[in-house]
Amino acid sequence: MRALQVTRLDGPAALEVNDVPEPTPGEDDVLVDVRAVGVSFPDLLLSRGEYQMKPDLPFQLGVDFAGVVRTAPAGSGFAAGDRVACVLPWGGAAEVVALGADSVFPLPGTVSFEAGAAMPLNYLTAQFALATRAGLREGETVLVHGAAGGVGTATIQVAKGYGARTIAVVSTEEKGDLARAAGADEVVPVDGFLAGVKELTDGRGVDVVMDVVGGDLMTDSLRSLAPLGRLLVVGFTGGTIPEVRVNRLLLNNIDVRGVGWGAHAMVRPGFMREQWEALVPMMESGVVAPPVVRTYPFEEMGTALTELAERRALGKSVVLL
Numbered sequence: 146m147r148a149l150q151v152t153r154l155d156g157p158a159a160l161e162v163n164d165v166p167e168p169t170p171g172e173d174d175v176l177v178d179v180r181a182v183g184v185s186f187p188d189l190l191l192s193r194g195e196y197q198m199k200p201d202l203p204f205q206l207g208v209d210f211a212g213v214v215r216t217a218p219a220g221s222g223f224a225a226g227d228r229v230a231c232v233l234p235w236g237g238a239a240e241v242v243a244l245g246a247d248s249v250f251p252l253p254g255t256v257s258f259e260a261g262a263a264m265p266l267n268y269l270t271a272q273f274a275l276a277t278r279a280g281l282r283e284g285e286t287v288l289v290h291g292a293a294g295g296v297g298t299a300t301i302q303v304a305k306g307y308g309a310r311t312i313a314v315v316s317t318e319e320k321g322d323l324a325r326a327a328g329a330d331e332v333v334p335v336d337g338f339l340a341g342v343k344e345l346t347d348g349r350g351v352d353v354v355m356d357v358v359g360g361d362l363m364t365d366s367l368r369s370l371a372p373l374g375r376l377l378v379v380g381f382t383g384g385t386i387p388e389v390r391v392n393r394l395l396l397n398n399i400d401v402r403g404v405g406w407g408a409h410a411m412v413r414p415g416f417m418r419e420q421w422e423a424l425v426p427m428m429e430s431g432v433v434a435p436p437v438v439r440t441y442p443f444e445e446m447g448t449a450l451t452e453l454a455e456r457r458a459l460g461k462s463v464v465l466l
């Protein structure tokens with residue numbers, strides 16, 4: 146079968162599609178014929194050896210993917226022919242993948258394989274960030290950095306699913322249009338976003354900031370928070386890890402909370418399934434519908450990851466098998 150492999154840590158341009166043997170499923174494994182693989186930021190970091198996890202070379206890329214169950218163990222809740230979405234720390238970018246049933250989720254009939262492959266990592270992260278870490282309540286306002294990206298669009302939609310108002314922060318008009326199409330109530334440009342937030346909230350600020358960018362946005366993000374607001378640290382696409390002067394937290398009674406979805410979810414059997422079940426009604430109502438803006442042939446995962454690295458990707462990209 147074809148598999149997308151990292152054989153040296155030289156980034157997306159060095160990825161290889163190689164012929165490898167099909168996996169033999171363990172007795173508890175579900176075997177999936179893969180139809181679509183999401184293009185995710187951790188894939189980019191893994192291809193450069195910059196991710197927190199460092200698999201031995203060569204390894205298979207692919208964090209989230211969707212396909213059809215070929216075989217499943219009795220009692221797993223899955224059967225041959227089921228349409229599913231899946232998530233792994235890495236290894237999903239191949240024609241056939243074997244994985245534990247805990248990482249496999251039923252795909253509602255209305256959701257395509259492309260959308261299924263766009264969801265697990267970003268939407269489960271957004272759900273964990275907003276529900277578990279921020280304790281988001283209906284009627285609160287969420288500011289979303291990198292709002293036209295994968296996690297950003299997921300956050301807009303999950304926040305709306307919980308009845309929150311969303312303000313999207315973006316770097317270009319095109320990204321603003323995409324954030325709006327994904328469901329954002331308002332859009333502000335990243336340059337000067339604090340003034341935009343204050344204006345849109347009558348000076349009060351927002352209840353939650355979802356920050357995938359980090360870097361020099363941090364201080365104005367903290368200034369954007371209303372009293373008792375929570376800033377969620379999710380990623381550092383801006384390239385630098387900011388420092389927080391903790392007097393700011395005391396002055397306005399605000400929190401900075403870390404979000405490490407994988408570290409929490411992947412070691413708690415059943416947790417991801419509960420999260421998925423919280424999202425299914427949002428998928429069925431249409432509020433959760435990932436904007437898959439571009440699809441690529443399997444062999445072009447490297448091109449898709451380069452778009453992500455160069456800040457040109459919109460929404461989520463997916464490669465098709």
Ligand SMILES: NC(=O)c1ccc[n+]([C@@H]2O[C@H](COP(=O)([O-])OP(=O)(O)OC[C@H]3O[C@@H](n4cnc5c(N)ncnc54)[C@H](OP(=O)(O)O)[C@@H]3O)[C@@H](O)[C@H]2O)c1
Nearest residue numbers: 186291294295296315316357379380381382383404405406
């Ligand atoms: N903590 C967790 O559990 C968790 C889970 C999943 C993902 N993540 C992390 O979340 C981050 C975002 O992932 P994603 O899939 O949303 O990525 P993405 O689709 O590439 O979106 C990231 C956004 O960041 C903004 N950005 C600002 N400076 C950038 C730069 N120098 N290069 C690239 N983008 C830049 C861009 O928006 P503008 O151009 O509009 O500024 C871009 O749309 C990544 O760091 C990822 O590793 C964390």
